[in-house]
Amino acid sequence: MNAAPEDPLARERAHLSASRAALRAMREDAQALDIRDVTANWVNAEVLRGQLDERIKALADLSHTPLFFGRLDFLHAPGAEQAEGGEGEQFYIGRRHVHDADGDPMVIDWRAPVSQPFYRASKKDPLDVGLRRRFGYTGGELTAYEDEHLTDTTEAEQVSRLLQEEIERPRVGPMRDIVATIQPEQDEIVRGGLGGSVCVQGGPGTGKTAVGLHRVAYLLYAHRERLARTGTLVIGPNRSFLHYIEQVLPALGELEVRQATVDDLVAHVEVKGVDDAAAAVVKGDARMADVLRRALRSHVTVPQEAVVVVRGSRRWRVPAYEVEEIVRELLARDMRYGAARDALPQRIAHAVLVQMERSGEAPDDRVQDAVARNTAVKAAVKAIWPPVDPAKLVLRLLSDADFLGAHADGILTPEEQKTILWARPARGVKSAKWSVADAVLIDEAADQITRTHSLGHVVLDEAQDLSPMQYRAVGRRCTTGSATVLGDLAQGTTPWATPSWDEALAHLGKADAVVEELTAGFRVPREVIAYASRLLPAIAPDLTEVSSVRQSPGSLAVRHVPDPADPAEAVLAACVESLRNEGSVGLIAADARVPVLAEALRAAGLSYLDPGEETTPDTRLTLVPASLAKGLEYDYVVLDEPAAVLTGEPDERTGLRRLYVALTRAVSGLTVVHTAPLPEALATA
Numbered sequence: 001m002n003a004a005p006e007d008p009l010a011r012e013r014a015h016l017s018a019s020r021a022a023l024r025a026m027r028e029d030a031q032a033l034d035i036r037d038v039t040a041n042w043v044n045a046e047v048l049r050g051q052l053d054e055r056i057k058a059l060a061d062l063s064h065t066p067l068f069f070g071r072l073d074f075l076h077a078p079g080a081e082q083a084e085g086g087e088g089e090q091f092y093i094g095r096r097h098v099h100d101a102d103g104d105p106m107v108i109d110w111r112a113p114v115s116q117p118f119y120r121a122s123k124k125d126p127l128d129v130g131l132r133r134r135f136g137y138t139g140g141e142l143t144a145y146e147d148e149h150l151t152d153t154t155e156a157e158q159v160s161r162l163l164q165e166e167i168e169r170p171r172v173g174p175m176r177d178i179v180a181t182i183q184p185e186q187d188e189i190v191r192g193g194l195g196g197s198v199c200v201q202g203g204p205g206t207g208k209t210a211v212g213l214h215r216v217a218y219l220l221y222a223h224r225e226r227l228a229r230t231g232t233l234v235i236g237p238n239r240s241f242l243h244y245i246e247q248v249l250p251a252l253g254e255l256e257v258r259q260a261t262v263d264d265l266v267a268h269v270e271v272k273g274v275d276d277a278a279a280a281v282v283k284g285d286a287r288m289a290d291v292l293r294r295a296l297r298s299h300v301t302v303p304q305e306a307v308v309v310v311r312g313s314r315r316w317r318v319p320a321y322e323v324e325e326i327v328r329e330l331l332a333r334d335m336r337y338g339a340a341r342d343a344l345p346q347r348i349a350h351a352v353l354v355q356m357e358r359s360g361e362a363p364d365d366r367v368q369d370a371v372a373r374n375t376a377v378k379a380a381v382k383a384i385w386p387p388v389d390p391a392k393l394v395l396r397l398l399s400d401a402d403f404l405g406a407h408a409d410g411i412l413t414p415e416e417q418k419t420i421l422w423a424r425p426a427r428g429v430k431s432a433k434w435s436v437a438d439a440v441l442i443d444e445a446a447d448q449i450t451r452t453h454s455l456g457h458v459v460l461d462e463a464q465d466l467s468p469m470q471y472r473a474v475g476r477r478c479t480t481g482s483a484t485v486l487g488d489l490a491q492g493t494t495p496w497a498t499p500s501w502d503e504a505l506a507h508l509g510k511a512d513a514v515v516e517e518l519t520a521g522f523r524v525p526r527e528v529i530a531y532a533s534r535l536l537p538a539i540a541p542d543l544t545e546v547s548s549v550r551q552s553p554g555s556l557a558v559r560h561v562p563d564p565a566d567p568a569e570a571v572l573a574a575c576v577e578s579l580r581n582e583g584s585v586g587l588i589a590a591d592a593r594v595p596v597l598a599e600a601l602r603a604a605g606l607s608y609l610d611p612g613e614e615t616t617p618d619t620r621l622t623l624v625p626a627s628l629a630k631g632l633e634y635d636y637v638v639l640d641e642p643a644a645v646l647t648g649e650p651d652e653r654t655g656l657r658r659l660y661v662a663l664t665r666a667v668s669g670l671t672v673v674h675t676a677p678l679p680e681a682l683a684t685a
């Protein structure tokens with residue numbers, strides 16, 4: 001490399017080539033490792049080989065993702081503990097760590113402590129950084145850089161052009177990472193400790209999903225061993241959404257994070273039925289946990305007879321009142337039903353042992369175990385504390401009015417009980433028409449019987465839509481871990497959508513979580529967010545309006561088409577128009593209008609995708625039912641008939657919220673096409 005030292009860009013390119021070569025060498029080293037000498041047997045060898053393969057994969061040089069995107073020149077050499085083993089004052093920040101043959105860092109992982117000032121340093125607080133340099137790439141080539149001299153008071157502070165370009169870049173393909181441009185307020189959430197839970201309230205496009213995913217990547221870096229053991233989980237609202245986000249973490253080198261919907265987590269039975277809103281609201285109410293607890297415990301019966309254990313020539317008798325005492329004591333303790341059931345035989349056996357000792361025997365633990373397994377003890381336990389199948393328990397509650405009445409008395413009103421009872425009682429668990437809410441009830445019952453395994457960290461996206469019982473289902477999957485809860489109260493579109501984060505967090509079991517608010521919008525252009533925000537007073541009056549960092553003048557068009565001969569014509573024309581631009585196009589419509597529009601698109605020869613499917617250069621148009629639009633974004637959005645979106649929902653507020661979601665999916669332009677009148681807030685000029 002013979003770059004002229006006076007040409008900074010050439011010097012940076014030279015560092016890029018050298019870093020690439022170093023990464024290649026790291027990969028070759030990993031490939032060449034001979035593990036035969038260090039593994040005692042083939043099992044170890046297999047495990048180690050698997051780990052090595054993962055590492056080799058992680059060291060791949062992805063030509064489309066720049067190896068580094070920033071540089072920090074510190075004023076002083078950071079302490080050795082921060083410098084990742086390297087000394088010196090200049091660091092290149094990238095997606096992964098790269099070192100040279102001597103082990104000195106060429107690129108520092110963005111998650112390392114020394115990289116933090118790249119995201120946080122400002123003129124007000126330079127954090128010992130003299131120069132922050134951001135790099136611009138064109139097709140894998142380093143083509144530009146932008147400098148900020150943080151201690152130079154004469155240099156004007158300005159919005160980074162590279163950040164602007166990144167935000168403006170067309171959105172073809174799935175969601176991508178934002179690692180090069182994480183903003184300071186976002187970084188604070190990303191790098192929050194593993195110990196505490198955090199809840200992020202943020203309007204559309206403020207980067208909640210992006211922040212949640214980067215937070216997982218950060219936590220995995222900072223607490224790798226612990227989280228590898230305990231596991232991490234990202235929860236999203238539906239499959240389309242999970243498809244949309246699924247490549248972000250792998251792009252950041254994290255391949256082990258499970259992604260699921262709440263329905264996936266509670267899939268104990270096949271869901272074949274649908275609840276009406278009233279039934280779903282009651283079933284999703286946290287009081288159902290108390291009903292289940294009572295119903296479950298009703299299986300425990302107070303013993304009427306003594307337990308008689310015969311061993312050899314001797315009979316040992318634990319009188320009924322003593323067994324009753326044991327049972328009452330177990331009931332009084334805050335134990336899982338199953339754990340108490342497991343403890344009961346040992347407790348009875350212990351009572352027998354006490355008698356043996358009194359009569360001069362010296363039994364040991366093995367004798368206690370043997371007594372606990374004695375058929376008489378087993379039979380007594382079965383009669384007193386029978387095994388309960390969670391699905392059968394819920395089935396009985398929903399089928400048997402008397403059983404429900406007995407256990408819901410004083411908890412649910414008679415009307416509420418009637419609302420959730422099945423019109424036709426189910427015959428068995430397999431044939432029952434379980435709904436999504438029923439599956440959550442079964443999950444709750446299952447947890448009351450046997451404790452659910454807790455993960456190390458759970459990210460819950462679009463959290464505003466969960467019912468209290470769903471929050472509980474998520475909460476029990478992180479009882480010993482922490483949670484990142486992301487959502488927007490204004491986008492709550494379920495009948496049970498949460499009215500406040502305090503309430504939601506209490507149901508989740510994380511009442512001590514810190515609530516943060518993000519208000520800078522990175523998706524929706526200023527004009528469009530201002531238009532959508534006219535709905536805020538009606539749907540969430542307490543929330544702050546998003547302030548967009550994107551200008552994009554002329555991004556909003558509202559077209560009234562009076563009495564069209566062909567109801568789809570104007571919408572199709574708007575799609576064709578939008579497709580003339582670069583990037584993705586989403587046609588969002590009320591669910592009920594989707595079949596008609598699908599037919600019209602086909603007739604017009606316009607190919608289209610389903611939400612979450614990856615756009616290709618040939619097919620960039622997606623037909624999105626309004627119910628699936630949440631969390632997604634398109635460069636251009638054509639919104640079909642807002643009035644139909646409103647009438648598609650059970651009440652006005654939910655309708656307006658659904659509309660707010662649909663109006664806030666556009667990155668570059670929104671065209672609203674309508675024949676019916678617009679809702680009042682949008683109709684006024």
Ligand SMILES: Nc1ncnc2c1ncn2[C@@H]1O[C@H](COP(=O)(O)OP(=O)(O)OP(=O)(O)O)[C@@H](O)[C@H]1O
Nearest residue numbers: 178181182183204205206207208209210522523631
């Ligand atoms: N710091 C950033 N730099 C560049 N792009 C960003 C940044 N933060 C967010 N974005 C982009 O803004 C868009 C919106 O982000 P995201 O989907 O995470 O928002 P959200 O708050 O989850 O939105 P919604 O409420 O609609 O679900 C995405 O394209 C994301 O990549």
